[in-house]
Each structure stands twice: as C-alpha cells, then as structure tokens.
Amino acid sequence: DVKVTQSSRYLVKRTGEKVFLECVQDMDHENMFWYRQDPGLGLRLIYFSYDVKMKEKGDIPEGYSVSREKKERFSLILESASTNQTSMYLCASSPPGDLRNEQFFGPGTRLTVL
Amino acid sequence: GDSVTQMEGPVTLSEEAFLTINCTYTATGYPSLFWYVQYPGEGLQLLLKATKADDKGSNKGFEATYRKETTSFHLEKGSVQVSDSAVYFCALSRGGGADGLTFGKGTHLIIQP
Numbered sequence: 001d002v003k004v005t006q007s008s009r010y011l012v013k014r015t016g017e018k019v020f021l022e023c024v025q026d027m028d029h030e031n032m033f034w035y036r037q038d039p040g041l042g043l044r045l046i047y048f049s050y051d052v053k054m055k056e057k058g059d060i061p062e063g064y065s066v067s068r069e070k071k072e073r074f075s076l077i078l079e080s081a082s083t084n085q086t087s088m089y090l091c092a093s094s095p096p097g098d099l100r101n102e103q104f105f106g107p108g109t110r111l112t113v114l
Numbered sequence: 115g116d117s118v119t120q121m122e123g124p125v126t127l128s129e130e131a132f133l134t135i136n137c138t139y140t141a142t143g144y145p146s147l148f149w150y151v152q153y154p155g156e157g158l159q160l161l162l163k164a165t166k167a168d169d170k171g172s173n174k175g176f177e178a179t180y181r182k183e184t185t186s187f188h189l190e191k192g193s194v195q196v197s198d199s200a201v202y203f204c205a206l207s208r209g210g211g212a213d214g215l216t217f218g219k220g221t222h223l224i225i226q227p
Contacts, residue, residue: 004157033214042203042219043158058214090157101146101207101215105157 003027004106006091012112019078021109023091030096032074033103034058034066037088049074050096081113116141118204120218127194128226135189135221137178137204145206147171147180147187148215152201161189161202199225 007022025032031050035043035058045058047066055066063085067075074093078085088110092103121136139147146165150158162171167182176191187204201222205215 035214035217040219043215043217045208045214045216048214056213092158101148102160102163103158103215105150105159107155107157 004091004093004104006089006106006109008109009107010110010112012114013078013081014114015082017078017081017113019081019111019113021076021078021089021091021111023074023076023093023106024072025074025091025093025104026072027093027095027104028071029093029104030071031094031100031103032068033092033094034064034074034076035090035092036060037090037108043090046076081111083113085111086113087111116145116206116208116216118206118216118218120202120204120221123201123220123222124224125221126224126226129196130193131225133189133191133194133198133223135202135204135223137187137189137218139185139187139204139206141185141206141216144182145208147178148205148207149176149178149187149189150203150205150217152203152220154200158203194223194225196225196227199223 004025033048034046049068065077091106094103149161151161162173164171164180170179201220204218
C-alpha cells in the first residue's frame with residue numbers, strides 16, 4: 001500500500017515562529033500536494049510539485065513556501081506563523097499520467113498557532 | 115473558476131437506509147470527477163471516480179454517475195452501515211498536468227444503528 005506520512009499529528013506554535021511541516025511518501029510518486037482543511041471550507045490547495053525542485057502555487061499560497069529537495073519528501077514552510085494559519089494540513093501524492101488525480105493522503109497535521 | 119457544490123451536512127440516517135449525497139460542479143473543459151471519504155482521525159481516501167460523461171464509478175457499494183447534462187456526480191448507496199459514518203468530499207480535476215483537485219466543502223454522514 002502507498003504510505004504518506006506526516007511528521008506530526010498535532011503541533012502548537014507561537015505567532016511569528018517559523019514552522020516546518022514534513023511529508024514523506026514511499027511509492028516513488030512524482031506529484032505531491034499540500035492542502036489545508038477548514039470547517040465549512042473543505043480542502044484548499046496551497047502548493048504542489050510535479051518533480052524534484054519544482055513547485056507550483058495553488059489557490060492560497062500566501063504566507064507559505066515549499067521545498068522539494070528529494071522525490072519522496074515535500075515540506076511546507078510557514079515563514080512567520082500567524083493565528084489565521086491554525087488549520088489541519090494534509091499532504092498528498094500521486095503517480096504521473098492518467099492516474100495523477102488519484103491522490104493518496106497522509107493523516108494530516110493539526111496546527112495551532114497561539 | 116472551477117467549483118464543486120455539495121449538500122450541507124450533517125446528514126443523519128438509520129442503518130440500512132438509502133443514501134444520496136448531491137454534488138454539482140462548474141468547470142471548463144471535461145474534468146474527471148471523484149468522491150473521497152475521510153473517516154474519523156484519518157486522511158482522505160479515494161472512494162470512486164469517473165473520467166468521462168456517462169461513466170459510473172463504484173466501490174464498496176457506493177455508486178456515482180458522471181452526468182454532463184446536469185453537471186452532477188451524486189453519490190448513492192442502497193443500504194448504509196454504521197461503518198459508513200464519515201465525511202464525504204466530491205472533487206474535480208483541475209486540468210492538465212499535476213494541478214491537484216478542487217474539492218467541495220464535504221458532507222458529514224452519520225449513520226445510527
């Protein structure tokens with residue numbers, strides 16, 4: 001089975017801190033994604049990557065950056081955390097080609113910014 | 115831009131009831147359509163998909179048919195179980211390449227014994 005793991009299930013940070021959320025997948029997938037999930041808003045795409053060192057902005061990239069130095073790892077970075085970034089963050093990966101939209105999700109990281 | 119609209123929840127049903135969760139979409143081109151399910155405390159899992167008009171996706175007793183004329187992809191199940199309690203998300207593909215998915219807001223389904 002494809003496994004997508006995220007470094008933390010729960011994280012509490014203070015306003016202004018730099019926050020790293022890590023995601024690792026073990027199926028050699030080219031594509032990786034970061035979403036945030038908020039009640040009443042569903043999932044919104046923050047960034048995605050279709051190859052090492054490549055990144056593309058999603059719908060809500062402001063306040064975030066990403067890093068993909070290795071194929072299996074995709075990091076989401078909050079340069080200076082703010083309270084409105086309190087959310088559930090979900091990482092996903094998918095293979096290339098026709099199956100690229102069959103995404104495999106990690107369990108999520110619930111981030112609280114105080 | 116593209117969007118997905120789902121019926122608001124929570125939806126509460128008794129075990130063995132018939133389930134319909136409505137989903138309509140707005141999109142340019144011909145997207146693929148998906149239903150994902152999120153069980154408590156877990157990430158999302160792909161439940162079923164349809165890639166072109168009139169396709170029917172099915173899995174675990176759930177079905178949905180891609181209706182281009184009504185821009186809909188309603189999720190149905192003939193007899194629900196308590197274990198089907200979860201949040202269900204309708205989604206569409208965003209276009210060429212690895213552009214990710216556009217999700218609806220999710221429908222929380224509660225099945226009572």
